[in-house]
Amino acid sequence: MGKIVLQAGADIDRSETPTERQQAVLDAALRLLVEEGDNLTMTAVARRASCSKETLYKWFGDRDGLLNATVQWQASKVRVTPVDRKGLDLASLTASLQRFASDWLKVISSDTSIALNRVAVGHAGSGKDDLGAIVLQNGRFALASRLKPVLEAGRQAGLLDFEDAETAFRTFFGLVGRDVQIRLLLGDRVELTEATIGGDARRATQQFLALFGANNRLKSL
Amino acid sequence: MGKIVLQAGADIDRSETPTERQQAVLDAALRLLVEEGDNLTMTAVARRASCSKETLYKWFGDRDGLLNATVQWQASKVRVTPVDRKGLDLASLTASLQRFASDWLKVISSDTSIALNRVAVGHAGSGKDDLGAIVLQNGRFALASRLKPVLEAGRQAGLLDFEDAETAFRTFFGLVGRDVQIRLLLGDRVELTEATIGGDARRATQQFLALFGANNRLKSL
DNA sequence: GCCGAACCGTAACGTACGGTACGCCCCTGG
DNA sequence: CCAGGGGCGTACCGTACGTTACGGTTCGGC
Numbered sequence: 001m002g003k004i005v006l007q008a009g010a011d012i013d014r015s016e017t018p019t020e021r022q023q024a025v026l027d028a029a030l031r032l033l034v035e036e037g038d039n040l041t042m043t044a045v046a047r048r049a050s051c052s053k054e055t056l057y058k059w060f061g062d063r064d065g066l067l068n069a070t071v072q073w074q075a076s077k078v079r080v081t082p083v084d085r086k087g088l089d090l091a092s093l094t095a096s097l098q099r100f101a102s103d104w105l106k107v108i109s110s111d112t113s114i115a116l117n118r119v120a121v122g123h124a125g126s127g128k129d130d131l132g133a134i135v136l137q138n139g140r141f142a143l144a145s146r147l148k149p150v151l152e153a154g155r156q157a158g159l160l161d162f163e164d165a166e167t168a169f170r171t172f173f174g175l176v177g178r179d180v181q182i183r184l185l186l187g188d189r190v191e192l193t194e195a196t197i198g199g200d201a202r203r204a205t206q207q208f209l210a211l212f213g214a215n216n217r218l219k220s221l
Numbered sequence: 222m223g224k225i226v227l228q229a230g231a232d233i234d235r236s237e238t239p240t241e242r243q244q245a246v247l248d249a250a251l252r253l254l255v256e257e258g259d260n261l262t263m264t265a266v267a268r269r270a271s272c273s274k275e276t277l278y279k280w281f282g283d284r285d286g287l288l289n290a291t292v293q294w295q296a297s298k299v300r301v302t303p304v305d306r307k308g309l310d311l312a313s314l315t316a317s318l319q320r321f322a323s324d325w326l327k328v329i330s331s332d333t334s335i336a337l338n339r340v341a342v343g344h345a346g347s348g349k350d351d352l353g354a355i356v357l358q359n360g361r362f363a364l365a366s367r368l369k370p371v372l373e374a375g376r377q378a379g380l381l382d383f384e385d386a387e388t389a390f391r392t393f394f395g396l397v398g399r400d401v402q403i404r405l406l407l408g409d410r411v412e413l414t415e416a417t418i419g420g421d422a423r424r425a426t427q428q429f430l431a432l433f434g435a436n437n438r439l440k441s442l
Numbered sequence: 443g444c445c446g447a448a449c450c451g452t453a454a455c456g457t458a459c460g461g462t463a464c465g466c467c468c469c470t471g472g
Numbered sequence: 473c474c475a476g477g478g479g480c481g482t483a484c485c486g487t488a489c490g491t492t493a494c495g496g497t498t499c500g501g502c
Contacts (some may be wrong), residue, residue, distance in 0.1 A: 002426030037346030
C-alpha cells in the first residue's frame with residue numbers, strides 16, 4: 001500500500017512496516033541479493049517475486065528504494081531478545097559473553113550478512129543511500145547496545161574492571177571478530193564450523209576476562 | 222607494450238611490470254578509483270590519463286583487466302622493508318609491535334586502502350576476478366608474514382609465550398583493528414588522528430603483551 | 443624526406459538495464 | 473451481475489557505458 005520511503009539524508013528507521021505481500025517480495029529480493037550480489041536486476045526481482053516491475057516501482061519508488069527496504073527488512077527480522085542480567089556471578093557472565101561471541105560469529109559468517117555487508121560497502125562510496133549506516137546500526141552498534149549493559153552489570157557486580165564501556169566493548173569486538181569479517185567479505189574461504197565458532201567464542205571470552213577481569217592486575221590500559 | 226594479464230583463476234602476481242607510461246595511466250586510474258569508487262568509467266580513466274580508450278583496451282584488455290592491474294599496481298607500491306630482529310629485549314619488541322599496529326591503522330584508514338577494499342569487496346560476490354584475493358594477499362596476509370617472524374623471535378627470546386604464531390597474530394590483528402576497518406568501509410566517519418592512532422597502537426600492544434607475555438600466567442587460552 | 447608503429451581524440455555501435463505504459467485477469471464491493 | 477481497482481506480464485523507451493573503428497599526429501629508423 002504505502003510507499004516504503006526513507007527520508008533522504010535524515011533519520012533512519014523512518015518506515016512503515018510492509019504488508020504481507022511486500023514482505024514476500026522483499027524476501028525474494030533478499031534471496032536474490034544473496035545469490036547475485038549488487039548486480040541483481042529489477043526484472044530478476046520481479047520475476048523471482050512473481051510480481052510486475054510496475055508494482056516494484058510503485059511500492060519502492062526506485063532501485064535504491066528497493067535495496068533500502070530490503071536491507072531494513074532483513075534488519076527488522078533480527079530484533080533480538082534482551083539479555084537477562086539476574087545472574088551476576090562469574091559463571092553466568094562468562095556464559096553470556098561466550099554466547100554473544102558465538103552468536104556474533106554466526107551472524108557475520110552467514111550468507112545473508114555477507115551479502116548485505118557487501119552491497120552496503122559497495123554503496124558506501126557514492127553516498128546515494130545510507131545502506132552502510134543501516135547495516136552498521138543493526139550490526140556493530142546493535143551488538144554494542146546489547147552487550148554494554150552486560151558489561152556494566154559485570155562491573156557493578158565487581159567482576160569486571162574497566163574505565164569506559166565503549167572501549168571495553170571494542171576490545172571484545174576485536175577479540176571475537178579478529179580478521180574473520182574482512183576475510184569473508186573479500187571472498188576468502190574461512191572454515192567456520194560450529195565447533196570452531198564455539199572454540200573461538202571461548203577463547204575470546206577468556207582473553208577478554210584476562211584483560212578486564214577484576215581479579216587481574218592489568219589495569220595499565 | 223605487453224598486455225598485463227592475469228591468468229584467470231590461477232596464480233597471482235603473474236604479471237609483467239608496467240612501463241613508465243603505463244604506470245602513469247595506472248596511477249590516474251587509481252586516483253579516479255579513490256574519487257569515484259567502482260563506478261569509474263573507461264572514458265573517465267582515458268580522459269584523466271590523457272590517453273585513448275583504444276590504448277587502454279590494448280594494454281589491459283578489459284575493464285576488469287584495468288581494475289586488476291590497478292589494484293596490483295598499488296599493491297606493488299607498498300612492498301615493505303623487512304624488520305630487523307637484532308634487538309631482542311622487551312623494549313624493542315614492544316616498539317616493534319607498536320610500530321606495526323600504528324602502521325597498520327594508518328594503512329587501513331587511508332583513502333586508497335578504503336577505496337581498494339571497497340571495490341574488492343564489491344567484486345568478491347560475483348567471482349569474475351580475484352581482486353579480493355589480491356587485496357587480502359597484500360593486506361592481511363602480508364602483515365601476517367611480516368609480523369610472524371617478530372613474534373617467533375620474541376618467543377625465542379623468552380619474551381612471548383604462545384602455541385601457534387597464526388592465532389597469536391590473529392589476536393593481535395583483532396586487538397589493533399577492532400571495529401575500525403568495517404566501520405570505515407561502511408562509511409562511518411571514524412576520528413583517526415595521529416594521536417588516537419598512537420594511543421590505540423600502544424593500548425593494543427599492551428593488551429597483546431598482557432595476553433601473550435611470557436611473564437604472565439595467562440596460558441589457559 | 444619517407445614509412446610504419448604507437449598513440450591520441452572522438453565518433454559510432456551494441457547491449458544491458460532502469461524506468462514507464464498498456465492490456466488483461468482476478469477479486470471485491472455494491 | 474457489473475464496475476473498478478490492484479496487480480501480473482510484457483512490450484517499449486532512453487540512456488549510460490563497454491567496446492570497437494577510424495582519422496590525425498608524433499617519433500624513431502632508413
